[in-house]
Amino acid sequence: MPMHVVVSCDGQIMSVGPTLQRVCGALTLVGRQFLEVFEVTRPERASTMRALLKLADRKIVLRFRARPSRQLRGHLVCLARGEGALVNLSFGINAVDAARDHGLNHSDFAPTDLTVEMLYLTEVKSAVMDELKSLNHRLQSARRAAEAQAMTDALTGLANRRAFDAALDRAVASAARGAPFSLFHLDLDRFKQVNDTLGHAAGDRVLAEVARVLRAQIRQSDMVARIGGDEFMAIVTGAGDLESLRRISHRIIAGIERPIDYDGTLCRISCSIGVAWSVAYDSPTARTMTEGADAALYQSKNGGRGRATIHRHDATDAAP
Structure with a gap:
């Protein structure tokens, strides 16, 4: 006793x-x-x-x-x-x-x-709770990793179309509360030529380099996505005027036009950009913003490529 x-x-x-x-x-x-x-x-x-x-x-x-x-x-x-x-x-x-x-x-x-029994049960409970906490942590980590993978383009590491659509919906909702944004639609020029002459490995190298340029020119707080093939889209928040949009577009084009080395061969590409500006719309929606950026991109392509066009709803502003 x-x-x-x-x-x-x-x-x-x-x-x-x-x-x-x-x-x-x-x-x-x-x-x-x-x-x-x-x-x-x-x-x-x-x-x-x-x-x-x-x-x-x-x-x-x-x-x-x-x-x-x-x-x-x-x-x-x-x-x-x-x-x-x-x-x-x-x-x-x-x-x-x-x-x-x-x-x-x-x-x-x-x-x-x-x-003694109470202490034993307490130790068992503590061990079980620790294991459950550890299991829950592992499950949460696995879930976050799976969600990130489901929202990421495997080749470039950028967001994919699914992630972009969700981000665009959030941007439109914020615009309705007075937070403007711009939508960039990029399409690579002469990319097919790289694939046809040097193969898909060279094409993958070019896409990865384009992703690097976009990450360097677009703020980390904004969204850059590869939406398929050689098309990319970006959501830039708070762009206050047309001149800011032009400067961003010119920096992106200049970065992409730098020759990319692939096994000693220089790959030369460019890009065309279409930009939609939420301020130009009374009530911007995901559809109207996307259509505006697409229309501006089409005009850049027809205008000689390697250029940017800003769609202003009632007019377009070309920036060669």
């Missing part, structure tokens, strides 16, 4: 269990009066040794008068020939908290003590 107390007939503590003494720390129990150390609260208060002995064979509830002021439960048995009493104590339902606060483990309790 590592939580026992032996009390003499005059109320003096004769011996204590090692776990109980460990809980009390520097407080020495042996030699002190039991009722000076402990306050019996149930089933009735006991202020004398005689009153305490009347509680024999009954469940008692008591607590330390000083620190640690923890509530205990116990069972008192009278010893033979007036030798006092044996009190066996337990933390009861507070066992887990007590074990944590005082650094106790299974070895500090009797094997038959229900505290």
